[in-house]
Amino acid sequence: MITGKTRITGVIGHPIEHSMSPPMHNNAYKQLNMDYVYVAFHVQPEDIEKLITSAKTLGICGLNVTIPHKTTIIPYLDEIDETAKKIGAVNTIQFKDNKAKGYNTDGIGAIKSIQEYTTLQDKNILILGAGGASKAISFSLINENINSLTIANRTKENAEQLIENIKKQTNFTKIQYHTINDVDEIIEDMDIIINTTPIGMYPHHEVKPPIKTDNINKNHIVMDIIYNPLETQLLKQSKENGAQTINGTSMLINQGLVSFEIFTGEKATYKSFEEALLNQLK
Numbered sequence: 001m002i003t004g005k006t007r008i009t010g011v012i013g014h015p016i017e018h019s020m021s022p023p024m025h026n027n028a029y030k031q032l033n034m035d036y037v038y039v040a041f042h043v044q045p046e047d048i049e050k051l052i053t054s055a056k057t058l059g060i061c062g063l064n065v066t067i068p069h070k071t072t073i074i075p076y077l078d079e080i081d082e083t084a085k086k087i088g089a090v091n092t093i094q095f096k097d098n099k100a101k102g103y104n105t106d107g108i109g110a111i112k113s114i115q116e117y118t119t120l121q122d123k124n125i126l127i128l129g130a131g132g133a134s135k136a137i138s139f140s141l142i143n144e145n146i147n148s149l150t151i152a153n154r155t156k157e158n159a160e161q162l163i164e165n166i167k168k169q170t171n172f173t174k175i176q177y178h179t180i181n182d183v184d185e186i187i188e189d190m191d192i193i194i195n196t197t198p199i200g201m202y203p204h205h206e207v208k209p210p211i212k213t214d215n216i217n218k219n220h221i222v223m224d225i226i227y228n229p230l231e232t233q234l235l236k237q238s239k240e241n242g243a244q245t246i247n248g249t250s251m252l253i254n255q256g257l258v259s260f261e262i263f264t265g266e267k268a269t270y271k272s273f274e275e276a277l278l279n280q281l282k
Ligand SMILES: NC(=O)c1ccc[n+]([C@@H]2O[C@H](COP(=O)([O-])OP(=O)(O)OC[C@H]3O[C@@H](n4cnc5c(N)ncnc54)[C@H](OP(=O)(O)O)[C@@H]3O)[C@@H](O)[C@H]2O)c1
Pocket: 106, 109, 128, 129, 130, 131, 132, 133, 134, 153, 154, 155, 158, 159, 196, 197, 198, 199, 201, 225, 226, 227, 248, 249, 251, 252, 253, 255
């Protein structure tokens, strides 16, 4: 029940009505019997500056941020956490003592998902894509003592820019670009493959995977951050070849759990987020 003391959290985006975050957070509030609510706010790009002032005025205690505001919101924040600063994107804002502090929980969400299956130390990792999600995951992986990172992308310049950015901001040097079309040549040298491109996402779920899967085998872990469908063609073919597969729900849930804790100081259960998400995806 909404009361006079109900605390408000939510997500801003454009568009926003398909966000999976409201059911996940609200289910956790319900199970933990917390007097909080989580709502979706449709915010136009030109209104982003007013957003922070409005949220402070209304006493909103936390906001997730999604496309297209993750970068453009940064100049209007009072503080930004180190990882989010390096990534150059914010997906979580905590409002406390009239200050807005930005975080990025996407990378840590992905890391936690992989760590449920294996350790990251000394691993050779291939990331497909060089957009926002790839950036967040790449910066977070580098903190985990991996051996090497290879980025394969359709547009070479975008991957090279990300690589240059990583080299400039960290002391990690074992990072290189590879063309996405012939990435199967290097699959044997990889331990973990992560797809961050939207190839295979509903309603285009029947298309070919972003890479050839012939050389993927039981020694590989393959993660696709797409969560609709639950099993993309890439995951289906990788599983048929014996690989361990991870779908995009675990990253979505884990990034949300970290945001939940930033907003409320409480820990929600994985199950409370998962059951709400799977219910939405049905
Ligand atoms: N599970 C989760 O929690 C989670 C979180 C965030 C995002 N996601 C999903 O991750 C995907 C990417 O999100 P994003 O924010 O990183 O997007 P983004 O910033 O737009 O980046 C998209 C990347 O995919 C590449 N790409 C796009 N279309 C392509 C195509 N037809 N062929 C080859 N490459 C293509 C782009 O390459 P170019 O550089 O050549 O343009 C770029 O590297 C989306 O499906 C999104 O739903 C999931």
